[in-house]
Amino acid sequence: xxxxxxxxxxxxxxxxxxxxxxxxxxxxxxxxxxxxxxxxxxxxxxxxxxxxxxxxxxxxxxxxxxxxxxxxxxxxxxxxxxxxxxxxxxxxxxxxxxxxxxxxxxxxxxxxxxxxxxxxxxxxxxxxxx
Amino acid sequence: xxxxxxxxxxxxxxxxxxxxxxxxxxxxxxxxxxxxxxxxxxxxxxxxxxxxxxxxxxxxxxxxxxxxxxxxxxxxxxxxxxxxxxxxxxxxxxxxxxxxxxxxxxxxxxxxxxxxxxxxxxxxxxxxxxxxxxxxxxxxxxxxxxxxxxxxxxxxxxxxxxxxxxxxxxxxxxxxxxxxxxxxxxxxxxxxxxxxxxxxxxxxxxxxxxxxxxxxx
Amino acid sequence: xxxxxxxxxxxxxxxxxxxxxxxxxxxxxxxxxxxxxxxxxxxxxxxxxxxxxxxxxxxxxxxxxxxxxxxxxxxxxxxxxxxxxxxxxxxxxxxxxxxxxxxxxxxxxxxxxxxxxxxxxxxxxxxxxxxxxxxxxxxxxxxxxxxxxxxxxxxxxxxxxxxxxxxxxxxxxxxxxxxxxxxxxxxxxxxxxxxxxxxxxxxxxxxxxxxxxxxxxxxxxxxxxxxxxxxxxxxxxxxxxxxxxxxxxxxxxxxxxxxxxxxxxxxxxxxxxxxxxxxxxxxxxxxxxxxxxxxxxxxxxxxxxxxxxxxxxxxxxxxxxxxxxxxxxxxxxxxxxxxxxxxxxxxxxxxxxxxxxxxxxxxxxxxxxxxxxxxxxxxxxxxxxxxxxxxxxxxxxxxxxxxxxxxxxxxxxxxxxxxxxxxxxxxxxxxxxxxxxxxxxxxxxxxxxxxxxxxxxxxxxxxxxxxxxxxxxxxxxxxxxxxxxxxxxxxxxxxxxxxxxxxxxxxxxxxxxxxxxxxxxxxxxxxxxxxxxxxx
Numbered sequence: 105x106x107x108x109x110x111x112x113x114x115x116x117x118x119x120x121x122x123x124x125x126x127x128x129x130x131x132x133x134x135x136x137x138x139x140x141x142x143x144x145x146x147x148x149x150x151x152x153x154x155x156x157x158x159x160x161x162x163x164x165x166x167x168x169x170x171x172x173x174x175x176x177x178x179x180x181x182x183x184x185x186x187x188x189x190x191x192x193x194x195x196x197x198x199x200x201x202x203x204x205x206x207x208x209x210x211x212x213x214x215x216x217x218x219x220x221x222x223x224x225x226x227x228x229x230x231x232x233x234x
Numbered sequence: 235x236x237x238x239x240x241x242x243x244x245x246x247x248x249x250x251x252x253x254x255x256x257x258x259x260x261x262x263x264x265x266x267x268x269x270x271x272x273x274x275x276x277x278x279x280x281x282x283x284x285x286x287x288x289x290x291x292x293x294x295x296x297x298x299x300x301x302x303x304x305x306x307x308x309x310x311x312x313x314x315x316x317x318x319x320x321x322x323x324x325x326x327x328x329x330x331x332x333x334x335x336x337x338x339x340x341x342x343x344x345x346x347x348x349x350x351x352x353x354x355x356x357x358x359x360x361x362x363x364x365x366x367x368x369x370x371x372x373x374x375x376x377x378x379x380x381x382x383x384x385x386x387x388x389x390x391x392x393x394x395x396x397x398x399x400x401x402x403x404x405x406x407x408x409x410x411x412x413x414x415x416x417x418x419x420x421x422x423x424x425x426x427x428x429x430x431x432x433x434x435x436x437x438x439x440x441x442x443x444x445x446x447x448x449x450x451x
Numbered sequence: 452x453x454x455x456x457x458x459x460x461x462x463x464x465x466x467x468x469x470x471x472x473x474x475x476x477x478x479x480x481x482x483x484x485x486x487x488x489x490x491x492x493x494x495x496x497x498x499x500x501x502x503x504x505x506x507x508x509x510x511x512x513x514x515x516x517x518x519x520x521x522x523x524x525x526x527x528x529x530x531x532x533x534x535x536x537x538x539x540x541x542x543x544x545x546x547x548x549x550x551x552x553x554x555x556x557x558x559x560x561x562x563x564x565x566x567x568x569x570x571x572x573x574x575x576x577x578x579x580x581x582x583x584x585x586x587x588x589x590x591x592x593x594x595x596x597x598x599x600x601x602x603x604x605x606x607x608x609x610x611x612x613x614x615x616x617x618x619x620x621x622x623x624x625x626x627x628x629x630x631x632x633x634x635x636x637x638x639x640x641x642x643x644x645x646x647x648x649x650x651x652x653x654x655x656x657x658x659x660x661x662x663x664x665x666x667x668x669x670x671x672x673x674x675x676x677x678x679x680x681x682x683x684x685x686x687x688x689x690x691x692x693x694x695x696x697x698x699x700x701x702x703x704x705x706x707x708x709x710x711x712x713x714x715x716x717x718x719x720x721x722x723x724x725x726x727x728x729x730x731x732x733x734x735x736x737x738x739x740x741x742x743x744x745x746x747x748x749x750x751x752x753x754x755x756x757x758x759x760x761x762x763x764x765x766x767x768x769x770x771x772x773x774x775x776x777x778x779x780x781x782x783x784x785x786x787x788x789x790x791x792x793x794x795x796x797x798x799x800x801x802x803x804x805x806x807x808x809x810x811x812x813x814x815x816x817x818x819x820x821x822x823x824x825x826x827x828x829x830x831x832x833x834x835x836x837x838x839x840x841x842x843x844x845x846x847x848x849x850x851x852x853x854x855x856x857x858x859x860x861x862x863x864x865x866x867x868x869x870x871x872x873x874x875x876x877x878x879x880x881x882x883x884x885x886x887x888x889x890x891x892x893x894x895x896x897x898x899x900x901x902x903x904x905x906x907x908x909x910x911x912x913x914x915x916x917x918x919x920x921x922x923x924x925x926x927x928x929x930x931x932x933x934x935x936x937x938x939x940x941x942x943x944x945x946x947x948x949x950x951x952x953x954x955x956x957x958x959x960x961x962x963x964x965x966x967x968x969x970x971x972x973x974x975x976x977x978x979x980x981x982x983x984x985x986x987x
Contacts, residue, residue: 117328127318134310138303141449153445160314160441168321169434175259177629178266185270188657189277191744193284196693199748199760200285250555250631260557260630267622271660278664278694282679285690368684369676380685386677390668 116173126167133160246422258424265428269435272398276439279391283446286383293378297385298450300365300376302356306448309352310440316345317437320406320430323413327423332413339410342433346403353396360385391443398436405429453940456861459958474559475961480545481859482566487541490532490573495921497525502883502917505910508902515900519586520601522898526589527606531613532573534844535702538709539620539655540569542851543648545859547624549952549959550642552633552968557626565619568612575609578602588898590699593680593691597672604673607666614659614666617705621655624648633951635970642950642974643732647712650736654701654708654743662698665691689755696747704743706840707807708736710847711778714800717850718782720948721797722789725975728781735774742771752823761820768818775811779804794946795869799850802877806842810835813888828898831891837884849876849927856931857945861958862938868930875923882916942986949982950974 137156141149166172171179251257287294323338364372367389371382409429412418418426456462460477470478501522504512513521544562548555556562579585579602587596587603596603628649632641669691671677678684680691719726726732748756748764782804791797813835817823826832857863886909891897895906902910944953949972955964972980 117325120322120325123318123321123325127314130314130318131311134307134314137445137449138307141445141451144451149449149451153449154442157442157445161438164317164434164438164441168317169431174262177263181263181266181270184657185273188744189273189280192274192277192661192697193281195745195748195760195763196281196285196690196697197288198763199693199756200687200690201288202757202759203755204757250553250557250559256630260626263629264558264561264622264626267625267656271618271622271656274657274660275664278661278668281694282668282690285687286679286685290685367675368672368678380678382678383685386675386679390671390677394667 116170118167118170118173122167126163130160130163133163246424254422258422258427261424261428262431265431269431272435272439276391276394279387279394280442280446283387283391286387287450290378290380290383293376293381294384295451296378297376297381298447300360300363300373301388301448302359303448305352305356306444309349310444312345312349312352313437313440316342316349317434319345320433324423324426324430327413327418327426328420330420332416332418335418336410336414339406339413343403343406343410346399346406349399350396350403353392357389388447391447395436395439395443398439402429402433402436406433455956456958458960459861459956460961461861461958463961472563474555474563476544476548476556476559476562477859477959477961477963479562479566480541480543483536483540483544483569486566486569486573487533487537490528491924493577494525494529494533495924497521497528499917499921501525502914504900505902506914507911508904508907516586517584518900519588519898520580520584523585523588524580527576527585527610530589530702531610532576534706534840535613535617536569536620537706537844538713538848538851539624539648539651539705540565540616542713542848542855543620543624543709546855546952547627547645547648548631549955549963550645550950551628551631551636552951552964552970553627553631554962554964555631556623557631558623561619561623565616565623568619569616572609572612572614572616575605575612577609579606579609590695591666591669592695593669593672593688596669597680604670607669611663611666614663617655618659621652621659624652625656628652633968633970639730639733640970640973641733642712643715643726643729643736644709644712644950646733646736647708647710647715650740651705651708651712653737653740654705657744658698658701658705661694662702665694665698668694689751692751692754693747693756696750697744700747700750701740701743703836703839704739706844708739710803710844710851711736711775713847713851713854714782714803715778716948716950717796717800717854718785719975719977720854720946721794721800722786722791723947723977724785724789725978726781727784728777729975732778732781735777738774739771742767742774746771746818749818749823752820753827765818765820765823769815772811772815772818779808779811795864795866795873796850796854796946798870798873799846799853802873803843803846803850806838806846806880810838810840810842813838826891828896829891830887830895830897833897834884834887834891837887842880842884849873852931854946855952856934857941858952858957858959860935860938861941862934863941863945864934864938865930868926872923872927872930875919875926879916879918879920879923883913883920884916886913886916942984944982945984945986947982947984949976949980 133156137153140152140156143149145152165182171182247254247257251260319338319342323335323342326332326335326338360366363375364370365385366372366382367386368382371385373381373385376384406429409426413426460475470482473479473482500512501518504510504518504521544556547553582602582605583600585599585601585603585606587599587601591603591607628641628645668677668679672680676684679686680688682688715726715732746764746768748760749768752761752765813831817826817832817835853864853869890906890909890913893906893909895902895909941957943955943957946953951968951970951974952959954968972982
């Protein structure tokens with residue numbers, strides 16, 4: 105098959121215990137997240153759900169995917185991906201959550217009877233049509 | 235450095251690398267970058283989800299009730315288990331136990347197929363009720379504005395994820411074949427590790443999709 | 452017999468199959484060169500047709516619907532089939548392994564695959580021209596793109612596929628630069644072109660997938676009426692723009708960063724001086740890559756996003772100009788008191804400095820929220836982006852092409868014709884596009900088929916410029932192709948440069964180096980080591 109290279113790389117083998125513990129933790133966390141979803145916490149429900157999911161994802165990444173034991177660059181690549189996704193979501197939400205937020209015209213409309221218009225302009229601006 | 239020296243070099247070492255460790259590090263790094271692109275690809279759908287959920291919180295809560303939480307939980311357990319089996323399969327190769335690796339890879343594939351079967355049942359139930367994306371939506375049982383949005387996002391995210399599961403089945407099937415054939419050893423099993431990384435990402439995406447779609451309040 | 456030639460990557464191995472199934476990064480670079488030159492030709496023809504139509508108001512050559520298709524195809528082809536792959540896939544592929552003393556990139560088969568994906572995607576895109584055309588503008592804004600009757604799906608599918616080509620190239624380059632460097636070649640000894648390619652590759656892998664999902668959602672909207680961009684179904688058309696520009700803004704830095712990398716090489720070599728502020732230039736490339744992801748909303752100031760978001764994006768946009776400014780000042784400082792030789796590559800580099808500065812500064816005008824309200828969707832924007840993309844990237848690409856031409860082909864082009872052409876292109880470019888700043892400031896909207904009579908003089912002037920520009924490129928094609936077969940034989944290091952690619956034979960053998968490359972000096976050690984020009 106293949107002859108060992110002059111630079112033999114013995115893989116870093118994790119003990120069976122580690123894998124089984126992580127798998128068990130993931131299953132427990134799954135049960136927890138389902139159970140918690142039945143408890144009404146209002147807005148916190150979403151946060152808790154995402155929090156538990158992140159914990160599970162971290163376990164998969166660090167242990168199953170070996171990020172804890174691997175070269176640092178791979179962890180950096182993973183974190184960069186998550187960071188930029190966060191930027192995408194956050195900056196988009198800056199827009200979508202604040203639409204109509206500074207809409208002065210609807211909150212503070214021009215008053216056609218205001219004195220200043222009568223005095224300085226011959227006819228008040230027509231704000232009634234459209 | 236011509237082809238003449240090929241027989242001095244270990245079989246799986248490609249001509250442009252100088253040593254096996256450089257090659258396996260490169261392949262793993264390359265796979266992590268590919269996973270990065272997958273995270274950003276699905277990321278777009280997470281953005282759509284977040285935006286529309288913020289705009290239609292009530293409707294999302296009402297609509298998601300029509301998702302079967304038991305099937306979703308089963309699928310989550312199925313995928314987590316498949317992640318465990320593939321990780322253990324790689325470990326088996328690392329300690330030279332080919333037989334166990336083949337068994338574990340087969341288990342991974344079986345679990346992956348179970349996932350898709352469950353999804354098939356979920357989808358056909360929705361088709362039956364008319365809970366379809368966009369202009370095909372005919373279901374009337376959800377309160378709130380534009381309930382088709384939830385189902386559109388549901389199908390887009392789980393559909394894209396399902397396609398990735400299918401891709402994973404093909405890749406893992408090929409890895410099973412290669413493992414059984416004896417291509418891998420404790421010194422060389424880089425393609426298997428790369429395939430494993432991909433499969434773990436597929437699991438990770440579902441770990442997020444499950445609460446976001448099935449467990450909304 | 453010229454054994455160097457016979458043993459070079461150009462002639463070894465022989466046969467068409469050996470080219471179509473090559474794993475040699477240098478051959479793949481040439482395969483890409485043919486591809487993008489073809490794309491530039493098609494995109495350029497559309498450009499000339501557009502400018503001819505705009506010579507006068509009303510119909511000059513074609514009707515309005517055809518005009519809409521032509522400017523759309525010009526944009527889409529130039530951006531996705533030409534400029535995005537241009538420098539990385541041609542010069543990057545050819546040079547990167549040589550510059551780091553490697554035998555090939557990290558994943559040669561992925562490299563070849565990326566070329567085939569490029570060709571496949573291009574075929575789809577070109578097919579859509581015949582299949583009904585697309586008239587949505589290269590930005591495919593909803594709702595028109597979801598409702599237009601053109602071949603939107605095949606065009607967007609083509610671009611989706613082209614995106615994979617870009618991702619594969621970026622992935623390959625990142626791993627190559629991390630893992631395949633000659634021992635002893637630390638990060639701070641890398642040529643700045645490599646830093647430019649690295650920063651570009653990071654953007655390619657992070658941003659392009661978002662383009663992928665955007666186009667997929669657009670296709671789903673067209674086929675399933677999924678409704679996320681349709682207000683009648685509770686969707687939001689501005690959301691499409693967020694998705695689209697999250698990729699497309701960083702994309703413009705994919706276009707410029709490799710060009711800036713080339714300029715660093717050219718300025719150093721042709722001033723015969725150490726580059727000023729090496730680390731600042733290196734870090735500024737990374738800074739541009741990072742900040743470029745924070746500013747996309749400046750394309751949407753008048754689209755209906757919230758005022759808060761617009762303000763934040765405007766502020767962040769001012770930040771992204773800073774690293775580019777740092778580079779320009781460092782290049783100027785390198786020129787100062789340098790032993791400048793005005794060979795053709797240097798003429799392109801100097802053109803770049805002038806034209807990119809104009810393009811970059813006008814970008815800052817557009818980044819100012821209040822100013823943009825007046826200038827958005829006018830010819831001012833068209834002028835701005837042509838100054839940075841053509842006055843910037845294309846000038847840098849041409850400079851690099853001329854600089855490394857002898858390394859690629861083993862022969863020199865005619866210096867006289869090259870200089871004449873550079874002048875033609877410089878003059879033609881400025882006549883075409885400087886006038887468009889005025890057109891835009893005076894209110895001429897972009898993508899308009901018809902216009903008021905008062906704009907005609909400037910439009911006519913601009914169109915004449917485009918003919919001069921086109922003529923320049925035709926002349927360039929002639930002398931470059933001639934040089935491949937009949938050019939004067941070139942030596943190993945005609946420019947006296949200090950980067951590793953000039954230490955191997957010209958043209959290089961398939962394995963790049965005939966003896967193991969040795970790092971004897973840094974890439975810009977002009978003040979420490981005397982390197983002679985070897986040009987037989």
